[in-house]
Amino acid sequence: MNAALRRTGSRLGMAGWLLAVWLLLWGRIDALTVIGGVIAVVLAYAVSRLPVVPLAARVRPVRLAEAALEFAWDLVASSIVIGWHALRAPRRIQGAIIEVDARSRSEIILLAVTTSISLRPGTLLVDLDWDRSILRIHAMPVRSPREAGAARDGVLGTERRLMRALVTPDDTRPEER
Amino acid sequence: MSVVYAVTMALLGAAVLMTAARLVQGPSTFDRIMAVDVLSVLLVCGIAVHAAVWGEPAHAAILVVIALLGFVGSVTAARLAAQREAGG
Amino acid sequence: MSPGDIVSAVLLPLGAAFCAVGALGVLRFPDLLTRLHAATKPQTIGLVLVLAGVAPQAGSVTAATPLLLVAVFQLITAPVAAQTIGGAAYRAGAVDPGHLVLDETAGD
Numbered sequence A: 001m002n003a004a005l006r007r008t009g010s011r012l013g014m015a016g017w018l019l020a021v022w023l024l025l026w027g028r029i030d031a032l033t034v035i036g037g038v039i040a041v042v043l044a045y046a047v048s049r050l051p052v053v054p055l056a057a058r059v060r061p062v063r064l065a066e067a068a069l070e071f072a073w074d075l076v077a078s079s080i081v082i083g084w085h086a087l088r089a090p091r092r093i094q095g096a097i098i099e100v101d102a103r104s105r106s107e108i109i110l111l112a113v114t115t116s117i118s119l120r121p122g123t124l125l126v127d128l129d130w131d132r133s134i135l136r137i138h139a140m141p142v143r144s145p146r147e148a149g150a151a152r153d154g155v156l157g158t159e160r161r162l163m164r165a166l167v168t169p170d171d172t173r174p175e176e177r
Numbered sequence B: 001m002s003v004v005y006a007v008t009m010a011l012l013g014a015a016v017l018m019t020a021a022r023l024v025q026g027p028s029t030f031d032r033i034m035a036v037d038v039l040s041v042l043l044v045c046g047i048a049v050h051a052a053v054w055g056e057p058a059h060a061a062i063l064v065v066i067a068l069l070g071f072v073g074s075v076t077a078a079r080l081a082a083q084r085e086a087g088g
Numbered sequence C: 001m002s003p004g005d006i007v008s009a010v011l012l013p014l015g016a017a018f019c020a021v022g023a024l025g026v027l028r029f030p031d032l033l034t035r036l037h038a039a040t041k042p043q044t045i046g047l048v049l050v051l052a053g054v055a056p057q058a059g060s061v062t063a064a065t066p067l068l069l070v071a072v073f074q075l076i077t078a079p080v081a082a083q084t085i086g087g088a089a090y091r092a093g094a095v096d097p098g099h100l101v102l103d104e105t106a107g108d
Helices: A004-026 A033-046 A061-087 A107-119 A145-165 B002-025 B029-052 B061-087 C003-028 C032-057 C059-091
Strands: A095-101 A123-129 A134-139 C100-103
Touching: A004 A033, A004 C059, A061 A107, A061 A145, A061 B029, A061 C003, A095 A107, A095 A145, A095 B002, A107 A123, A107 A134, A107 A145, A107 C032, A107 C059, A123 A145, A123 C032, A123 C059, A134 C032, A134 C059, B002 B029, B002 C003, B002 C032, B029 B061, B029 C032, B029 C059, B061 C003, C003 C032, C003 C059, C032 C059
Parallel strands: A095 C100
Antiparallel strands: A095 A134, A123 A134
């Protein structure tokens, strides 16, 4: 029953987002655009059977704001770091492919982690093993194995912050490793 | 403001030229897909600035369409290229 | 100049500069994956800054909201596009190991 409830909630969330996009596209909110939007969203669901988006059971707003701020800062910092290397010595730059064992088994956490690491300074996801929660990440600039370790710690730190912000049923089971 | 627009457009133009050079050079298909993806972002930037210069808010819908087409195009092209390389 | 104009005058060239530096990286970095870094991050922040710079010039809130939508789409889609291209290239073997100091997947 709990799972069904969560699925319904997730559907409603997705429908709400689609409706918001529709209203933003029209640029105004009145009876006509809202009714038109509801019809469009229902039609979209009927035609495409949109997938159920995994949902967090509980959100800690302050932690989430922290993670979002950190993400915004990372985005700026990463652009500056990459830009600096592009201006200075682009030919000599080196990277590494590292494997990171993610602790979380939850789809929404891994989704947030992968999105965030692809926009973080010098990390880029190249492969993801859903079954074993292993992320394969290209990191740059990396000149030594020690710097590769630092990149791994950064990714795990992001995951830890996101796990604090979003509490999901997949990660709160007692038999969690 | 015209100086601001001129500087902005000049920087965006330089970005387009550099990305276009990568598009021509390749060397791999993936480089070219990536270059086209960057060009679509630069195109959105350029149209947005152009809309600001001419005070044309109607361009906003075009931006949404280009942004989404650029994304869907790159992802589709990358998948096709991967299939082709894997198949020999 | 109105306050909105000042915001635009700062954000527009700054955003375009991020785009240009990213494009420089796309042109000059030595291998596909490093170029992909340059193609994603500076472009995303550049586009968001340019859109924020255009917003004060839009004239009304309703005219500016689709710009927010474009920014949100870019933040969602840029990492997905980079992961798709990077993952496809990696699995297809198009990644040059000469530019990697370490590859933990090489033993697989």
